[in-house]
Amino acid sequence: MYIKDVMACLEELSPLAYAEDFDNTGLLVGNRDNKLTGVLVTHDTLEEVVDEAIEKDCNLIVSFHPIIFSGLKKLNGSSYVERTVIKAIRHGIAIYAVHTALDNNFNGVNAALCDALGLQNRKILIPQKGTVKKLLVFVPNKDADHLREALFAAGAGTIGNYSNCSFNLEGTGTFRGEENSNPVIGERGITRHEPETQIGVTYPRHLESRILKTMFTNHPYEEVAYEVTTLENRNQHIGIGMTGELTVPLQDIDFLKQLKQKMKLECIRYSGLLNRKIKKVAVLGGSGAFAISHAKNAGADVFITGDIKYHEFYKAEKQMIIADIGHYESEQYTKNLLFEHLTKKIHNFAPALPGGKVVLSEYNTNSIKYL
Structure with missing residues (x-):
């Protein structure tokens, strides 16, 4: 197997054509024509993850977030980004990132979040134009x-x-x-x-x-x-965020308690209870403040996302609850989604070929800790 074979498998799940313009996705480091020794799947690519790839003899890291987001003007090891890239190059390890290409897929990041919450009747929250x-x-x-x-x-x-x-x-x-x-x-x-x-x-x-x-x-x-x-037709399967419905409506405080338990959260920051039942739920993994108005217009009773700022909570306007569960926490199932997809695809493609192993990273890359 070659690195380009894994790239083709990833394109089936999350075509790079649907990544946002601001993003940096695809093969960021390495040669697509190199033979594959193994794939390590992670949420973020850090130095510790590269060390794990070396230890497990994986020369391709498939990461949700891109380690290189904006342009690098130098490579002298003065930042964690530069040190990570230098170490990967030194050890012949390629790095591939999916990020918003997977965010915008109907079966991607937000579908995994809906799965965890048991949401039915799912629809894209913000369809991507021109698809x-x-x-x-x-x-x-x-x-x-x-x-x-x-x-x-x-x-x-x-x-x-x-x-x-x-x-x-x-x-x-x-x-x-x-x-x-x-x-x-x-x-x-x-x-x-x-x-x-x-x-x-x-x-x-x-x-x-x-x-x-x-x-x-x-x-x-x-x-x-x-x-x-x-x-300009609305595409039902490409776009960011998702709405879904609970099979059984819950009182808002009970829903938040269940949310905390199901997502294994340390805490939830929310805009205040409305003392009514929750039926329709909007989700957007990662930083979702830009979608608050979309969630309200969709008739959501609660909007679950991450990275909400102080004044942005007011935008709930007592029409719905905004629940900030954390950036990493809202995307925590993403690497499992990638791992399961690649395991199935590579096993079907080349079950006996050298390099056909897929490993789920054991390193927790969440940069935020709670006391």
Whole structure:
């Protein structure tokens, strides 16, 4: 196995195309073409985690948070970031980070939080814009079925819970091959009128290169007439934060007590009780203050996140409870999610190949302690 094989497995779970623009995801350190000795999965990449990777003979660290967030202008070991990167390079250890690419996945960070709380009827809280693309392509009628099926097989034509979706119009296409053309149908210098089908399909943004390659490969023409546009349609499966519902509503104080117990929390900072039952819950792993208004607009009874500042608690406006359970605590199940995904994928991909081991880091990288 090679490092790039693990990267392909991670792309299936959290395509980097959906990472936020401010983020730094993907392969941060190392060579994707290096042979793999093992994968260590962690929440954060620190010096101690690199030491653990060395001890366990893992030359790839898969981390939720990126150790390099903004640009490094020097590498002299004067900060924990520089020391971590230097040690990883010195020992030939690659570092890959998923961060907001996994945050924005329907089965990612917030799904793990919903699982822990037993939430049902889940929906994305803030759908990411520009994730749905549309392809229009014109093809001779006799080749339309073949091309359409090839596009479906490549991942086009899926809308929500439906697959093989397309819209088709028949008409007449005209073209004339010039001196250097090599027309499949018709002759150079003669205008051709060809019965054609316009095929329209949508596809997720991260599959664009695959969809276009499939189109060119399966289209009979030397020059393919097509259009690609970005749609503003709401995507049900890509975006940050999530809402869900309790199967049995709980009084707010009882819900907070259960939250503390289920998430194994030292404390909860919250905006005050409203003396009513909790049914709809909004969650956002990590720093979620920016989503308070979205949670209120979604009709949440409580919004669970981390890193809420003093004045931001007032934004609850007595319409819901804001519960700050801590940044790390709200993401604590993320490395387990990554570990389980990679264990399953790598075992199916290469159960007997050298390097096919996945190890869950034993180091607690939470930088905040409680007394």
